[in-house]
Amino acid sequence: MSDPEKLSSSALGSPAESDVSGTPAGASTLSLLQRIAKWEDSVGVESRGIEQVPASQRMEISTSSIIQIALTWCSINMVANNMLVGMLGPHVFGLSFKDSAVIAVLGNLLGCAGPAYIAGYGPGTGNRTLVVLRFVFGWYPAKLCAVLQLIGTLGYGLLDALVTGQILSAVSPHGSMTVVVGVIVAAVIVIIVCGVGMKVFHVYERYQLIPQLMVLCILIGVAGSGFDMSVPSIGDAATVRGNRISFFFAIFNTTFIWSMCAADYFVYYPVSTPRWLIGSLTHVGIFVGIIISEIIGIGLASGAVKEGAWKDALDQGAGTLMVEAFKPLGGFGKFCAVVLALGPIANTIPGVYSSALAFQILHQKAILIPRFFWTIFGILLYTVCAIAGRNKLFPIFENFLALMGYWVAYWVVIQVEDEVLFGWWRRRVECSGCSGEAQQGDDSEVHNMAGYTWTSWNQKTKLPLGLAAITAFLIAWMGGILSMYQLWWVGPLGKAAYGDIGVPVGVAFAAVVYPPLRWCEVRIFRR
Numbered sequence: 001m002s003d004p005e006k007l008s009s010s011a012l013g014s015p016a017e018s019d020v021s022g023t024p025a026g027a028s029t030l031s032l033l034q035r036i037a038k039w040e041d042s043v044g045v046e047s048r049g050i051e052q053v054p055a056s057q058r059m060e061i062s063t064s065s066i067i068q069i070a071l072t073w074c075s076i077n078m079v080a081n082n083m084l085v086g087m088l089g090p091h092v093f094g095l096s097f098k099d100s101a102v103i104a105v106l107g108n109l110l111g112c113a114g115p116a117y118i119a120g121y122g123p124g125t126g127n128r129t130l131v132v133l134r135f136v137f138g139w140y141p142a143k144l145c146a147v148l149q150l151i152g153t154l155g156y157g158l159l160d161a162l163v164t165g166q167i168l169s170a171v172s173p174h175g176s177m178t179v180v181v182g183v184i185v186a187a188v189i190v191i192i193v194c195g196v197g198m199k200v201f202h203v204y205e206r207y208q209l210i211p212q213l214m215v216l217c218i219l220i221g222v223a224g225s226g227f228d229m230s231v232p233s234i235g236d237a238a239t240v241r242g243n244r245i246s247f248f249f250a251i252f253n254t255t256f257i258w259s260m261c262a263a264d265y266f267v268y269y270p271v272s273t274p275r276w277l278i279g280s281l282t283h284v285g286i287f288v289g290i291i292i293s294e295i296i297g298i299g300l301a302s303g304a305v306k307e308g309a310w311k312d313a314l315d316q317g318a319g320t321l322m323v324e325a326f327k328p329l330g331g332f333g334k335f336c337a338v339v340l341a342l343g344p345i346a347n348t349i350p351g352v353y354s355s356a357l358a359f360q361i362l363h364q365k366a367i368l369i370p371r372f373f374w375t376i377f378g379i380l381l382y383t384v385c386a387i388a389g390r391n392k393l394f395p396i397f398e399n400f401l402a403l404m405g406y407w408v409a410y411w412v413v414i415q416v417e418d419e420v421l422f423g424w425w426r427r428r429v430e431c432s433g434c435s436g437e438a439q440q441g442d443d444s445e446v447h448n449m450a451g452y453t454w455t456s457w458n459q460k461t462k463l464p465l466g467l468a469a470i471t472a473f474l475i476a477w478m479g480g481i482l483s484m485y486q487l488w489w490v491g492p493l494g495k496a497a498y499g500d501i502g503v504p505v506g507v508a509f510a511a512v513v514y515p516p517l518r519w520c521e522v523r524i525f526r527r
Contacts, residue, residue: 049371050360052457053126055271065269068206069278072265073115073285075209076350077255078216079343081156081163082290084318085254086297090305091314093243094234097227097302103244104294107251108287114259114412116283120275122266124449127457129263129354130361133411135452136418138466141473145411146361149260150378152404153351153358156257157382158389160344161186165386166319167341171334180387186345187383191376193349205346212343215336219296222333223325226310227299242498246485249503251294253405255286260408261354300325352378409503410476410510414469417514419450422522426451464527468517472510480506 059065089100121132130149134142165182193204233240266278300321304310313324322340326333356374360366366374428451456462480502485494494500521527 049367050128050131050357050457051367052131052455053267055126057268058123058126058270059268061270061273066277066281069119069266069281070285070288071209072205073282074289075205075212076347077286077289078209078212078293079160079289079347080167080293080319080322080340081160081344081347082254082293083297083300083322084159084163085251085290086294086299087301087314087318087321088250089247089298090231090301093247095240095243095247096231096233097229097298099233099240099244100247100298100302101295103248104251104291104298107248108255108291108294111252111255112283112286114256114408115262115286116279117416118259118412119262119266119282120278121449122263123269123271123273123278124275125263125452125454126267126271127263127454128267128357129259129261130358131457132263133415134361134457134463135450135454136415136464136466137411137469137473138464139460141466141470143362144470145260145407146358148404148407149358150355152257152260152408153355154378154382154385155404156351157190157348157355157379158386160348161383161386162389163319163344164341166317167322167337168319170317170320170323171337171341182341183383183386186342186348187379189342189345190348190352191379193345204349208342208346211339212346215339216292216296218329218336219322219325219340222328223300223303226303226325228302228305231302231305238498242485245497245499245501249405249500252503253408255290256412257404257408258286259412261350261357264354264357265350352382406477406480406502406506407473409507410473410480413507413510414472414514417511418469418518421515422518423450425522465521465525467525468514468521471517472514475513476506476510478506479509 086100086104089095089103090097093100095103118129118132121127121129125132130142130146133145137145161183162179164186165179168182168185169177169179171177233243235243262282266273269278300310301314304314304321309324309327310321313321319341323334323337326337329336352375355378356371359374359378360369360371453462481489482491483493483497483500483502483505484491485497485500485502491502493505494502
């Protein structure tokens, strides 16, 4: 079995090193970085960054590795910060328990489709998500998406850290542990797991699911009677309809945003892994994990609508409400709250792992810096921001969540159209003239997916210019801006709908304009 952590070539010693560096690096600096990479390999730390994983260096498929797909996604999403997403329904949008719960189910069923689709690119190409994006957006526009991914992954790290900090602070006697200390504790754990890489990542996600599921079941048992299912949605018919739409897309965005990095975690799976299997297990794993968390959050927020201890706790913070719900259990309840506080760390780890890869997309020389250093840099960045914004959790979450969902939805629809409408053409025209090297051995399967020569991941002259994709992307954003319904901006279409419809309108714009633009790009530039 090929261990994904002990590969025959590191991020610095690959045959494509000359392509990666762009210009010759200083001998002493390169030598030092090579020694660091070799040391990482020797102690089991993943040194590989955005480099493609050849088919010959993948792990063997097994029943446990297949089950691991669903367990990983379930573990990532069955966490306290997704309870916060559920709380938005009653607390922010004034919806009833029933309205919020139905919307959560429907929004997640649709939202999981994005990461389920993108995850299949991992085994199929051996490339990370942003590298796959290069084959549609081209070399330079892909850097814009890398910046957006950094904002998304590190932004969610910030929010997760705040939830952990609030819970730990609320559990500590007389508030002896501040939110700041709780945020730092979460950051240290994330550094350890993300720094080591995929091996520890999968093990951590597998086993942290067990205590999280246990404490959530206990929380349902002790707090379920406080869920208020009788409070109706607030507002007139138009307001309620608009709030339902806005909450639906808040839910949708929470799951769909995983598309921006879903392929990253399965590049070590064999090329022969069925794409439908990866997608199905991804969909099931995300849905099961997130819907449990969100329904509990909806229940807690519905119980906090009326005056009482829960309302007072929620006014202090979402984490404080979670601790208050465990209060009838006394000391054991505090222990359960501490376990719950560690859950958002599992949600942070994959995003931070992917953020290190996004840094390497921004510049060729960034690939020379081992992934571990980019991981630490990203964690320090969001930790400082979390400490600065520790008293503004709900506003940050509500506004940030919507914006991140927009761009991911626009990109995915462009990606789908490119594969479906133009993939057949590439397979017929381009693959017929492939070099023998690309077709040798197991790597021929990597080459053929969607008709792209995936081994050209770092050769910008062999990638599309991306003019069609970036133009469609910007036009989609124009539609999104016209359709927003945020505290700081309400577009004319959003105002007419009484809710945020930026995602569906922007997706429609992108879907309509991309095919003709891409056809023109191919006809003119032959790329």
